Amino acid sequence: MQSANTVPYDAIVIxxxxxxxxxxxxxxxxxxxxxxxxxxxxxxxxxxxxxFIITYFDRLCKLKVKEAEEKEILKPGHVYFAPPxxxxxxxxxxxxxxxxxxxxxxxxxxxxxxxxxxxxxxGNRLIGIILTxxxxxxxxxCELIRKSGGMVIVQDPKTASIARMPESVIERLNPDYVLPxxxxxxxxxxxxxxxxxx
Amino acid sequence: MVIQELNSEILPNDPQIIEIxxxxxxxxxxxxYDFRDYGKAHAKRRIMHRMAIxxxxxxxxxxxxxxxxxxxxxxxxxxxxINTTEMFRDPEFFxxxxxxxxxxxxxxxxxxxxxAGCSTGEEVYSMxxxxxxxxxxxxxxxxxxxxxxxxxxxxxxxIYPVSQxxxxxxxxxxxxxxxxxxxxxxxxxxxxxxxxILKENIVFADHNLVTDSVFGEMNLVMCRNTxxxxxxxxxxxxxxxxRDSLVSGGFLCLGSKESISFSPHNIYFxxxxxxxxxxxxxx
Numbered sequence: 089m090q091s092a093n094t095v096p097y098d099a100i101v102i103x104x105x106x107x108x109x110x111x112x113x114x115x116x117x118x119x120x121x122x123x124x125x126x127x128x129x130x131x132x133x134x135x136x137x138x139x140f141i142i143t144y145f146d147r148l149c150k151l152k153v154k155e156a157e158e159k160e161i162l163k164p165g166h167v168y169f170a171p172p173x174x175x176x177x178x179x180x181x182x183x184x185x186x187x188x189x190x191x192x193x194x195x196x197x198x199x200x201x202x203x204x205x206x207x208x209x210x211g212n213r214l215i216g217i218i219l220t221x222x223x224x225x226x227x228x229x230c231e232l233i234r235k236s237g238g239m240v241i242v243q244d245p246k247t248a249s250i251a252r253m254p255e256s257v258i259e260r261l262n263p264d265y266v267l268p269x270x271x272x273x274x275x276x277x278x279x280x281x282x283x284x285x286x
Numbered sequence: 287m288v289i290q291e292l293n294s295e296i297l298p299n300d301p302q303i304i305e306i307x308x309x310x311x312x313x314x315x316x317x318x319y320d321f322r323d324y325g326k327a328h329a330k331r332r333i334m335h336r337m338a339i340x341x342x343x344x345x346x347x348x349x350x351x352x353x354x355x356x357x358x359x360x361x362x363x364x365x366x367x368i369n370t371t372e373m374f375r376d377p378e379f380f381x382x383x384x385x386x387x388x389x390x391x392x393x394x395x396x397x398x399x400x401x402a403g404c405s406t407g408e409e410v411y412s413m414x415x416x417x418x419x420x421x422x423x424x425x426x427x428x429x430x431x432x433x434x435x436x437x438x439x440x441x442x443x444x445i446y447p448v449s450q451x452x453x454x455x456x457x458x459x460x461x462x463x464x465x466x467x468x469x470x471x472x473x474x475x476x477x478x479x480x481x482x483i484l485k486e487n488i489v490f491a492d493h494n495l496v497t498d499s500v501f502g503e504m505n506l507v508m509c510r511n512t513x514x515x516x517x518x519x520x521x522x523x524x525x526x527x528x529r530d531s532l533v534s535g536g537f538l539c540l541g542s543k544e545s546i547s548f549s550p551h552n553i554y555f556x557x558x559x560x561x562x563x564x565x566x567x568x569x
Contacts, residue, residue, distance in 0.1 A: 187514060189328065204331065208327070
């Protein structure tokens, strides 16, 4: 079904907590503007924060960055952030749902909620990435992505401002890649056959 | 006979989504609760959770229990009902009500408010406090509804953990509260019991937005963070229900991430405070 030159994945999900804004600031701008898949991000953030991170990252990135809206259909080359105080979920028709059900792993938005529902929607065509953070949110989600045949990438705990979150994934499974931030960015470009243009 | 080919694009390729569709059809036929047009990702998380703690290996297995054991169905009903709420949740929203909506309501001799999906009642009582401070409570009738009998019972009792009063006090002050929040409850042991005067003009009632009909002649309908659990068709139907329930010039208040712009009913409403999803029915 899949020919050699079609892309091997349909979406990327990213989870980040403490130290995540700096990490995303290094990682996201590396991604090529031609990235043919959507990226969904849960960054743990205060329930009352405003939309500054959207403005900030949209200016910083080549890709289009926006806050996820309910019922929105995912588009390639778009980066969707979970809104503060809402879980971000993916439906089987590749549209976005938001929910304000209770916190998971003390978090709303929760990385596990995104990873789990994205894994149901995309199966083995999903890449999950865990960056810096002080808890274990996302570890269960990574396990499901792996079980479904998707790819798991973890920021090298030695390079993370807080190692706990990447470590909690490594304790549960053997990630496909454990890399510093910049190398994760270059790896993603390579996976989607995007070589730097002159 | 013509055999029509099904469009494989619209068929779910996840067998569990098929099982959820069948489960919801079964629940509807057996108990009358209609989850068929709910978003599936959220529902699947809740169902998988119940499946895991009850030791079932598939949703179909759980479905058997749901259909034959009513008490088990009621467990699942609690799972599927979202009850995250707090007093003066999104204080800026309540501030907008105070500043933009109350002056209009003050011009009416009698006010009717429908709070749809009221859960355990925290927002209903927040509104009652606000109306009391604006001198409107004694000429207001509030109808507070939910499909979940358990949360309605809690809402009627109006007893909340005293540990939450600190957060609620902060919300209350940010929402433009004119008095002292502690005036509205009596603390006993670990509980805060809201004062009786707040309850006097509230009727709590069982009402299901999906299967039940309009509430007539409302001046304000409040329904925050319920529509996000519905698919587009059902959202549209419920917005239509609200439209039919409101008087001309009546207000519709939705959750901060909810929208009516997709809906054909959109043309009957104008935004009053767009950021806080306060709309008004056009005359």
